Amino acid sequence: MEDLGGKSARGGHKTRPSAIGAVAARQDALITRAQLRGCGLSGKQIRSRVANGYLHPLYDGVFLVGVGKPSRQARLRGALLATREGSFLSGRTAAALLGVRPLNLSAIEVTVVGATEQRPPLVVHRTRTAPPRDEIRLTNRLRHSSFTRVLVELSARETEAELTRLVEEGVRRNLFFIHKVETALSRHARRPGIANLQGPLRYYLDRSDRKSWLERAFDRELQRRPYVAVPERNVLLEAGGIVWEIDCLWREHGVILELDGRPWHVCERDLEKDKLKDMKLAALGHVPVRVTARRFERDADGVFADVEELLAVRRAA
Numbered sequence: 001m002e003d004l005g006g007k008s009a010r011g012g013h014k015t016r017p018s019a020i021g022a023v024a025a026r027q028d029a030l031i032t033r034a035q036l037r038g039c040g041l042s043g044k045q046i047r048s049r050v051a052n053g054y055l056h057p058l059y060d061g062v063f064l065v066g067v068g069k070p071s072r073q074a075r076l077r078g079a080l081l082a083t084r085e086g087s088f089l090s091g092r093t094a095a096a097l098l099g100v101r102p103l104n105l106s107a108i109e110v111t112v113v114g115a116t117e118q119r120p121p122l123v124v125h126r127t128r129t130a131p132p133r134d135e136i137r138l139t140n141r142l143r144h145s146s147f148t149r150v151l152v153e154l155s156a157r158e159t160e161a162e163l164t165r166l167v168e169e170g171v172r173r174n175l176f177f178i179h180k181v182e183t184a185l186s187r188h189a190r191r192p193g194i195a196n197l198q199g200p201l202r203y204y205l206d207r208s209d210r211k212s213w214l215e216r217a218f219d220r221e222l223q224r225r226p227y228v229a230v231p232e233r234n235v236l237l238e239a240g241g242i243v244w245e246i247d248c249l250w251r252e253h254g255v256i257l258e259l260d261g262r263p264w265h266v267c268e269r270d271l272e273k274d275k276l277k278d279m280k281l282a283a284l285g286h287v288p289v290r291v292t293a294r295r296f297e298r299d300a301d302g303v304f305a306d307v308e309e310l311l312a313v314r315r316a317a
Contacts (some may be wrong), residue, residue, distance in 0.1 A: 009249040024065040028074040033061040058082075060119055072105065073239060077143055079108045082119050085110045086283045088136055089144035090125055097144050098137075111145070111153075115206040125153075131185070134180065143275045147175035156193020164260035171204070203294040214261040214292050214293045215247070222299045228304055229255065229311060253314040256281055257307065258286040261295075287314065 007074035019039045025030045036046050036055075049055045053115075053291060055063040058069075059082035064070050070078065076097075080087055090111040111125040120122060133150040145153060147170050157162065170176040182205065188194055222228060231248035238244070248257035258274075278288040287310065291303050 002012045010136075021063065025079065028071065028077045029065050029068075029313075030058065030070075030081055031055075031063055031065055031077050032206060033063070059122065067145045073140060073142075075105050076108065078124050080143065081117075082122060083110050083117065083124065084114065086130055087143070088131075089142060089237070091123070091145070091150070091157075094145035095131045095150045095154070095166065097139050097142065098147050098150065098170075098175060099173055100147070100150075100166050101177070104126055135184070140287070146180075148177075148180045151181070151190060151197060152184055152194065154186045155191070155196045159195075160196065160199050163197060167200045167204065174205065181205070202294075212261075214259045214296060217296060217300075218259055222303065226303055229253075231255075237281070239277075239284050242277075243281065244277055244281065246281075250311060250314075253311050255307070255310055256286050256312055258288060258290045260290045260292045 012176065019037065020041075023035050023039065025114065029135065033046065041049070046055065049148065050057060050063070053067070055065060058064050058070055058074070058078045062078045062082045064074065064078075076089060076093070079089065079093075083276075087110050089109065090092075091109035091111040092101060092107070095101045101297050104315055106121065109123045109125065110119075110123075111127055113130050116126040131145075131149065135146050136147045137144055151163070151166065154166070158166070181201065185197065222230065227263060229250060231250050232246075233248060235246040235249045235251075236243055236247070237246050246256050247259045249255075250257075260274075274290070278290075281288045289306075289310065296303055
């Protein structure tokens with residue numbers, strides 16, 4: 001760390017370099033103007049150290065201490081230090097911290113609570129009230145919007161295709177939880193653009209009619225394909241001492257098709273139950289296959305092609 005010592009504006013005492021270094025060490029080599037004043041530097045002394053290269057302005061009122069370029073972490077930390085207490089990284093920047101899109105350091109987004117304050121080149125947003133605790137996360141000591149809040153923040157700015165991609169990435173990275181999304185949709189129901197999330201979320205939000213819709217769609221598509229053997233429907237089958245209800249059963253071939261109309265991440269207990277069911281049925285020699293509503297809507301032809309191929313293989317066996 002560079003020696004930032006010198007005469008203090010307060011009684012002529014020597015400024016302690018260790019005090020400045022200690023503050024900067026906690027903040028990714030950054031320090032604010034107010035903190036420098038707290039360490040005993042006057043405005044003139046701060047300007048002198050900037051001119052001498054000991055302090056490097058990063059944002060308005062935020063300085064990098066010592067030599068070298070600011071790291072990615074320092075750039076993000078600086079955005080929070082440059083704004084008022086309680087601010088948090090948001091929007092596309094928060095999405096990048098969550099790993100669902102690339103990080104653009106030239107347009108760091110930060111949200112402040114209360115009055116709007118411009119801090120170029122930062123992109124500053126405003127919220128009237130502090131967000132609930134469940135909408136803020138901490139990554140590498142950086143406060144930022146949760147995945148659910150990111151969806152809300154970007155709902156009015158991104159295309160449906162991009163919102164859909166973000167939802168899919170969130171699901172893959174285990175960031176998407178239905179109860180949190182539904183709570184956020186209700187909490188921010190009046191926010192501009194929130195309705196734009198309905199399309200990207202249609203496969204994931206819980207609907208009581210989802211299973212019946214999928215069953216009806218399956219029956220319609222099956223009628224269009226008379227060459228596909230008709231399965232038994234809603235069959236009760238005992239396996240492992242438990243009686244299971246089977247959606248579609250080709251008994252002669254030992255093939256079971258489950259129409260999974262539930263949204264993802266409904267409940268870990270439900271997922272474990274499905275795994276147990278599949279295991280018990282497989283132990284009896286059956287081949288259980290699951291088809292989601294999403295895949296069936298997008299690729300019904302592929303689903304029936306897979307069923308035909310599986311029936312053919314089992315018939316030959």
